[in-house]
Amino acid sequence: MDNIQVLLQAPVFNLQLLIDGLLIGAIFALAAYGMALVWGVMNVINIAQGEFVMLGGYVTIYLSLAGMHPLLTVPVAFVALFVLGWVLYRAVIFRVVDKDLFISILATFGLSILLQQLANEFFGADVRTAESGLDTVFLAGGTVTVAQIKLVAFATAIVLGFALMVFLKNSRLGQAIRATAQNARAARIQGIDTDRVYATTYALNAAICGAAGALVAMTWIIHPYLGLAYTVRSFMIVIVAGLGNLLGIIFSGAGLGMAEQYAGFVLGAEFQTAFLFSLLVLILVLRNLSLKRRRKYLK
Amino acid sequence: MNDATIRGAVYVLVASAGLVAPLLFPNFTIQLAFLWLMVLFALTWDILGGQMGYNSFGNILLFGLGCYVTAVLQRDTELGFYVSLAAGMGLSMIVAVAAAAILGPLILAMRGHYFAICTLGLGIAVADIFAGWDYVGAGSGIVPRLYPGEVADRNFFYYYILFALAVAAFVTLRVLYRSRFGLAINAIRDDEDKAEAMGIHTTRYKVAAWMVAAFFLGLAGGPVAGLVGFVDPRDLAFAGPTFGVWMVLMAILGGKGTLWGPVIGAVVFHITQEFFWTYFLGWQRVMLGLLIVLIVVFFPMGIMGWLREKRPRWFGEVVRGEAEAKAGERAA
Amino acid sequence: MSALLEVHNVSKAFGGVVANRDISLRVSRGRIVGLIGPNGSGKTTLFSSIVGYHPVDSGSITFEGREITSLRVPEIARLGLVRTFQQTRIYGKMNCIQNMQISVPQARATVGEMFSRFPPEVTDKAEALLDFVGLYSKRFLRAGDLSFGQQKLLEFAMALMNQPQMLLLDEPTAGINPTLINGLIERLQRANADLGITLLVIEHNMRVIMNLAEHIYCLAHGELLADGAPAELQKDQRVIDAYLGAH
Numbered sequence: 001m002d003n004i005q006v007l008l009q010a011p012v013f014n015l016q017l018l019i020d021g022l023l024i025g026a027i028f029a030l031a032a033y034g035m036a037l038v039w040g041v042m043n044v045i046n047i048a049q050g051e052f053v054m055l056g057g058y059v060t061i062y063l064s065l066a067g068m069h070p071l072l073t074v075p076v077a078f079v080a081l082f083v084l085g086w087v088l089y090r091a092v093i094f095r096v097v098d099k100d101l102f103i104s105i106l107a108t109f110g111l112s113i114l115l116q117q118l119a120n121e122f123f124g125a126d127v128r129t130a131e132s133g134l135d136t137v138f139l140a141g142g143t144v145t146v147a148q149i150k151l152v153a154f155a156t157a158i159v160l161g162f163a164l165m166v167f168l169k170n171s172r173l174g175q176a177i178r179a180t181a182q183n184a185r186a187a188r189i190q191g192i193d194t195d196r197v198y199a200t201t202y203a204l205n206a207a208i209c210g211a212a213g214a215l216v217a218m219t220w221i222i223h224p225y226l227g228l229a230y231t232v233r234s235f236m237i238v239i240v241a242g243l244g245n246l247l248g249i250i251f252s253g254a255g256l257g258m259a260e261q262y263a264g265f266v267l268g269a270e271f272q273t274a275f276l277f278s279l280l281v282l283i284l285v286l287r288n289l290s291l292k293r294r295r296k297y298l299k
Numbered sequence: 300m301n302d303a304t305i306r307g308a309v310y311v312l313v314a315s316a317g318l319v320a321p322l323l324f325p326n327f328t329i330q331l332a333f334l335w336l337m338v339l340f341a342l343t344w345d346i347l348g349g350q351m352g353y354n355s356f357g358n359i360l361l362f363g364l365g366c367y368v369t370a371v372l373q374r375d376t377e378l379g380f381y382v383s384l385a386a387g388m389g390l391s392m393i394v395a396v397a398a399a400a401i402l403g404p405l406i407l408a409m410r411g412h413y414f415a416i417c418t419l420g421l422g423i424a425v426a427d428i429f430a431g432w433d434y435v436g437a438g439s440g441i442v443p444r445l446y447p448g449e450v451a452d453r454n455f456f457y458y459y460i461l462f463a464l465a466v467a468a469f470v471t472l473r474v475l476y477r478s479r480f481g482l483a484i485n486a487i488r489d490d491e492d493k494a495e496a497m498g499i500h501t502t503r504y505k506v507a508a509w510m511v512a513a514f515f516l517g518l519a520g521g522p523v524a525g526l527v528g529f530v531d532p533r534d535l536a537f538a539g540p541t542f543g544v545w546m547v548l549m550a551i552l553g554g555k556g557t558l559w560g561p562v563i564g565a566v567v568f569h570i571t572q573e574f575f576w577t578y579f580l581g582w583q584r585v586m587l588g589l590l591i592v593l594i595v596v597f598f599p600m601g602i603m604g605w606l607r608e609k610r611p612r613w614f615g616e617v618v619r620g621e622a623e624a625k626a627g628e629r630a631a
Numbered sequence: 632m633s634a635l636l637e638v639h640n641v642s643k644a645f646g647g648v649v650a651n652r653d654i655s656l657r658v659s660r661g662r663i664v665g666l667i668g669p670n671g672s673g674k675t676t677l678f679s680s681i682v683g684y685h686p687v688d689s690g691s692i693t694f695e696g697r698e699i700t701s702l703r704v705p706e707i708a709r710l711g712l713v714r715t716f717q718q719t720r721i722y723g724k725m726n727c728i729q730n731m732q733i734s735v736p737q738a739r740a741t742v743g744e745m746f747s748r749f750p751p752e753v754t755d756k757a758e759a760l761l762d763f764v765g766l767y768s769k770r771f772l773r774a775g776d777l778s779f780g781q782q783k784l785l786e787f788a789m790a791l792m793n794q795p796q797m798l799l800l801d802e803p804t805a806g807i808n809p810t811l812i813n814g815l816i817e818r819l820q821r822a823n824a825d826l827g828i829t830l831l832v833i834e835h836n837m838r839v840i841m842n843l844a845e846h847i848y849c850l851a852h853g854e855l856l857a858d859g860a861p862a863e864l865q866k867d868q869r870v871i872d873a874y875l876g877a878h
Contacts, residue, residue, distance in 0.1 A: 045412055095596050101412045102354050106547070106595040113544070114588025121585060232420060270438075274427030280420035281406075288409050295685055295703065298413040478748050482725065482733040489722035496682065496720075497793055498708035498737040507745060556724070 003266045012143045017261040023150045024220065025257025026157040029250045030212045031230055032237035033161055034205035040243045041181040041201045042097050047108040048088075049234050050227030051115040052206045056081050056213025057130075057222035058123055064130040070149075070218045071132070074156060077214035078207045085206025089199045097198055112227055119224040130217045153215040158250075160211055164204075165246055177201055229273055232280050239283060317462050321455055328454040330573060332526055335458075335465040337549060337569045339519055341561030342468050343512040344546035349555030350476065351508050352488030353407065357418030359543035360425045361513040363536035364398055365391035365520020367435055370530045373444035380447050388521040395517025396510050403506035410491070419539070426537030440531040443524045457526040461519065468515045473558055475511065484508050488556075544591070552594055554603025563602050635660040635797055635829050636681070636712070641690030643673075643680050650676040652853045653690070658797070663823050663830045665844030665861075667837075669874055672850040674833045675717060678799050682714045683707045695796070709738055711796030715803065717833075719782050723775030727766055727785055730774050731757035734789040757792060764788045764818060780807045784815070791822060797829040798822075804836050812836070816843055841865060849873065 007013055031053055038046050056077040063073045092111060096104040134148040168174035180187040180197045188194050209230075216222060237256060241248030256279075263275035288298050317335070321328040340362075347353045369387030376383055402421075409417055430438050446453035475481055483504045486494040495501055524530045534541075545568065553564020571590075575583040594601075600608070636658040643651040650673045658664045666674050680687045683704045692700045694712050702710075722730050732749050761767045764784040769777065774785055783806065790798055803819065804812050816839060822828050834840035840847065841861040848858040851873040857864060864870050 045416075092592055092596060102415065103595055103599060105412055105415055106354075106551075107592055109544075110588050110591030110595060112588070113540070113591060114585060117582075117584040117588055121581065228423070232416075235416060268431070270431045271427065274424050274431065277420040277424035277427065281417055281424060284409060284413055284417045284420075285405050288413070289405075292408060295683070297408065297410055299410070475746060478746050479733070479744065480746050482729055482749075483745070485725055485729070486722045486733045489724050490720050492704075493716070493720040493722065494733075495704045496684075496708055496714060496716075497734055497789070498705050498713075499733070500705065500737060500740040503740055504745065 007265070010143075013265075016144045017265055018258050019144065019146055020150075021258030021261040022254045023146070023154045023257070024260075025254035026154045026161075026250070027212050027215050027219075027253075028230075028233045028237060028256055029253025030157045030161055030215075031209050032234040032241070032249050032253055033164065033246065034208035034212075035231075035234040036238045036241075036243050036249065037177075037208075038202055038205045039238065041177055042093075042198050043101065044093065044097060044104045044108065044202075045101065045235070046202075046205065047105055047231055048112040048115060048227070049205075049209060050230030050232075051112045051119075052081055052085070052209030053213035053216060053230045054119060054222060054224065054227045055084065055115065056210030057217035058119065058128075058213075059210065060130050060214040060217040061128050061222055064217075069132075070130045070214070071152065071156075073130075074211050074214045077210040081210025081213075082203045082207035084210075085203035086199055088206070089202040093202055094195065094198065112231070116224055116227050123224060125224060127221045127223045128217070129221045132218050147219065150219045153219045156215060157212065160208070161246065161250070164208065173197075173200060229276060232276060236280050236283055239287065314466065317466070321458050325451065325454075328451075328458050329526065330569075332454065332458040332461045334566065334569045335461040336519060336523060337545065337565040338465045338562050339461070339468050339515055340542060340546040341549035341553065341565040342465070342472060343515050345550040345555055345557075345561040346472065346484070346508050346512050348547065349550055349557070349560065350481070350488065351484040351505065352491075353410075353505070353508075354415045354547065355418045356415055356539070356543060356547065357406075357420075357422035358512060358516060358546060359537055359539050360422050361395040361398060361516040362520050362523075362542065363425065363429070363532070363538075364395045365517040366524040366530045366536040367429065367441065367520070368394045368517075369521030370441040370443040370524050371435060374441060380444055383444055384521060384525065388518050391520050392514055392517040395513040395520075399509040399513035400506060403509045404502060407502070407505040407509065422537060422539045422543055426533050426539060429537060430532040435532075436530075438532065440529060440536075441524075442529055443521070445528075446525060454526070457522045460522040461526075464515060464519055464522070469558070469562065471511070471515075476558060480504065480507065544587070548587075548591055548594065551599065551601050554601030554605070554607075557603040557607075560601055560603040567602070634658065635695060636831065637693045638677075638681065639691045639693075641677070641680055641692060642688045643676055643685070644688055649853050651680065651687075654850070654853075654855050655690075656848050656855070656858070658829060658831050660796075660829055661823070661827060662846065663819075663832065663844050665840040665847040666831060666833045666850065667835070667840055667847060667864075667870075668850035668856070671852075672873075673853040674850055675801055677850070678714055678801055678833065681799065682712060705737075708793070709736070711794075712799070713790050713793050713795040713797070714799035715786050715790055715801055717801040717805070719779065719786050719806075721774040721777075721782050721785050721789065724773060726773055727761060727770045727777075728754065728757055730785060730789055731761060731792050734792040736794050760788045760791050761785075763791075765814070780811065783807060787815075787818070791826065791828070795828060797831065800830060800832045802833050802835060804834065804839050812839060819843065 031049060035046060035049050038044050059077040059080050060070055060073040063076060064070045088111065092107060096107045132149040134152070137146045137148055137151070138144070168178060176187070176192045176197050177200065179190065179192060180194050184194050213222070233256060237249055237252040241252040259279070260272060260276060264272040267275060284298070291297055320331050324331070344355065344358055347355045347358070368391040369384065372387040372390055373383045378386060406414065406417055406421065429435055435441060446456060483499055486499060487501055487504060491501060524535070527535055530536050549564040549568045550561045551564070552568055553562065554560030572583070575586050579586060634657040638654060638656045641651055641654050642649070654677060666677070668674055679685055681692055683699065683702050683706070687700060691698060694707070694710060699707050699710065722733070732753055735753055758767060758770065761770050764787060766781060766784055766788065769781065774782065777785060783803065787803065804815055807815060819830060820843070823830055832840065832844065844861060846858065847861055847864050849856045849864060849870050856873055857867050857870055
């Protein structure tokens, strides 16, 4: 592990990893926020979360190939995935909302496989990226490089996240969503159309992931199989931060982003996903152990 | 003809069919061998998923360990082919069972969806680790010892091993499900908190269940590696997106929580698979995703579950409203 | 008679809400003791604390002279302290006989025992107990298909099958048809008299508990309000006020 030596001898490399981690972490946090929304409102753990990110990325890739500036594709991806999310809710998800959580996990798992394989068939398995044509910023005397697009993406993710929070707090629909999350029956009695709320929530989640995917396409890479990794990241962040805690989600997202950068650097790129999934197992096992001491278990 | 006779007849029929199938259809020996592997996958998944209520997405790791341990033992020792295979399978079984015994108390302490997602992560993590570990060939995998004979004989050889393993698994589970173990894991499924409140050693039974699954999955690894001819970490050994998911689907399709359900589900699924492979090559994975959604949403009770609702008496169940309980057999 | 169960100054809070504050009680071997109090007074919480369902904040609990405060639910159950649930919990997909069989005492779990079949004596005992509660003719029905009242009886039979030293019964007559309540009371008394099982019973039905119990503890607002013989408690003004006209 001589890479660790590098980190110790030249502290400035740490800065590179931390910055990269933070910037990508904001995107992770965005996807996690969407997952928390669907989980909290509908009690559905959306395993297809990462596939929505992936599809959003492809929207950006194809539109930018057609000449649109990548940043402009973000709202397009948002809308496109909103529509997809709505359609999927009406076709499949509404049937599993009231059922046992395992049914909804399996159903969204099936959807994830379906979407992933469709993407593979239509878009090919190659790794793609969308050029943004922006420059690189150099910090710390040239040893730390930050692509400007990453900074823009970071800012966009933060803005989107806060816009979402404001929407949920202040708009009528947002309040209906929050009321349903707290108590669906009571909400229905109050006249709220919970089915509509569920559809909107699921579609909104897909849209958020789509936007996140658009940002990923610009700052990183897109391929049909990156979905599960994003689903797992979102799940981990929600587990660590808790369902309602936006600030916690941002911090956990940043933390995860940084942890992954370090793992990639120290262990090598081929072990980065191994690290991610091992971390999931570790977090769950530790969480559960600590609950066991209080004679509870993860619910 | 009473139920015991019918049952006996079915067993004899299936056993004979299994014994003569590769002789009648030698060109399909490999596919038939895989059929028995699917039966084994579905049966072992159902111990945890259907009978105990712990839906695992990570059972594949026990099979993968089996593949690798046998292949590594064959690679690193100078034993003759048959001895190395037998020793390899034995060691594979031990390693798989040990893995279940060690990981079990930690992983099975989680419930419901946390357990499901944790096992999913575990399966993928192990796959990625083996894909990067040079000792076991990293991404290139390992080539197991080659069968000393003609290809046709090799196929027969491995076919009968897998057939025997599938039958052994079925018979073992039939006995186990009628024992205290069977009722204990059903109790855990129906109400784990109640089971604890009645003093049942839930952790012990849960880990034991996983160890039983590990026993057969571990044993199956070596023969499958030999049949395929190559242990690839992601496409064979720890093939989560294929075998790992199929296990779940087959058991649900056939009817989870029953003895014959996984068997029927495996047969139906495997035949459907082969059909798709022939006619829809390339789209089969898409179909798989669609199939999962359709089954989970519209047919979660599976074939056996559906039959049970239509004809409860076939299962020895007593329907409400019957004044005298029939001296029916215990539910299969 | 020696105290079988002793609860010393047990307190339990959930978040900011104090469910049990400084509660002490004792149950002597072979007795039937009642636990009453208006809704929300902390009775079920106390049961859950005693059987180890959650850790207590302070205090100690001993059973047969042995400290059980930090033991877990299955361990306490294996010591012979078994509880039934207010919502009635049985194994829904298994039939009644199977529910009974798996309820045998689980003291030793050697590998041999875990994988062995139940001997015929177990099945005989299961049938006898099902008969005792009047469910013999329903023994092959799925437990989940029974009516609520029948499930309650099954749960009781399962508890007896476990050969406990002491049973904590959480509202055993709730939801039962009034015409069947006397039958249930009689069975409880027989379990106590013939099988020697000590009973601690949470009850809302005053007629039932006043006739059944030899000693009664009354909780209100998480605290022990009063305790004594049924006749005394019926006249105790504090108890009457706590219920304030409610049953």
